[in-house]
Amino acid sequence: QITLKESGPTLVKPSQTLTLTCTFSGFSLSSDDVGVAWIRQSPGKAPEWLAMATWSDRMHSGPSLRSRLAVTKDTSKNQVVLTMTDMGPADTATYFCVHVDMRGDYREHYVSDSWGQGTLVTVS
Amino acid sequence: DIQMNQSPSSLSASVGDRVTISCRASQGIEKSVAWFQQKAGKAPRLLLYAASRLETGVSSRFSGSGSGTDFTLFISRLQPEDSATYYCQHYYGHAPYTFGQGTKLDI
Numbered sequence: 001q002i003t004l005k006e007s008g009p010t011l012v013k014p015s016q017t018l019t020l021t022c023t024f025s026g027f028s029l030s031s032d033d034v035g036v037a038w039i040r041q042s043p044g045k046a047p048e049w050l051a052m053a054t055w056s057d058r059m060h061s062g063p064s065l066r067s068r069l070a071v072t073k074d075t076s077k078n079q080v081v082l083t084m085t086d087m088g089p090a091d092t093a094t095y096f097c098v099h100v101d102m103r104g105d106y107r108e109h110y111v112s113d114s115w116g117q118g119t120l121v122t123v124s
Numbered sequence: 125d126i127q128m129n130q131s132p133s134s135l136s137a138s139v140g141d142r143v144t145i146s147c148r149a150s151q152g153i154e155k156s157v158a159w160f161q162q163k164a165g166k167a168p169r170l171l172l173y174a175a176s177r178l179e180t181g182v183s184s185r186f187s188g189s190g191s192g193t194d195f196t197l198f199i200s201r202l203q204p205e206d207s208a209t210y211y212c213q214h215y216y217g218h219a220p221y222t223f224g225q226g227t228k229l230d231i
Contacts, residue, residue, distance in 0.1 A: 046211055047160075047168060049220040062125055062220030096167055109174050110215035111158060115167035 002026035004036070004097045004116035011122050012087050018121060022080045022097030029075050030055055033107050035100035036080040038071065040093040041118075048093075052100060052110075053080045087123045094118040126150050128212055130224025137202055137231060145197040145227045147212035152192045156216035159188055159197045161208045162226075168211060172197070199229075207231045 008020035020038070027034055037052040037060075051061035053071045061069050070083040080097065099114035127150040137143050147157065155175040160168035170179045172188040175195055185206075187198045199206055212224040 046223045060219040111173045
């Protein structure tokens, strides 16, 4: 059974750096067909993909937030850490860590199939 | 970034009805689409991936179709527990793997 749980501060001040930890079980991040993604959701809005860690050291993230994001992993502890710098009020959201299963003959389907409960981070 | 334009934004239906929710990608994305259901205060739940493949444990009342830029989620024989917000998401090519704006379904 796959489980994931987010931990970290619930309140950060503007311009501070947010550090969140995802602790997971039921799979290994050393496999080349899984990832752990960070997805956030502001109140009343759609989810927003932030970044994903995989077995390689490459961080899969979009260009708009890449300069503020870092994702590191500790495979032995089954943890993935998200760091986001220069936090502002627009970053107030529930932050989820998510198991991504790469399915298909060519691992072309990145399926977000298991989600943590999420942690609400308020910037104020 | 690839944008996902989802419609309608809200929908009201009755028990037993069949509804459709659409998602249009800003460029061709083959079949790299997933659909999620989200209830208030909960994490999204995966329903389908690869546009039409049902996730294990999900009711067969949910189905999907599409390829390229246009995708559809179908929900048949609506039940009260289907009241939720539904999102599409693409995972084609490079991140970010964006979500649609969501469809709030009231039964």
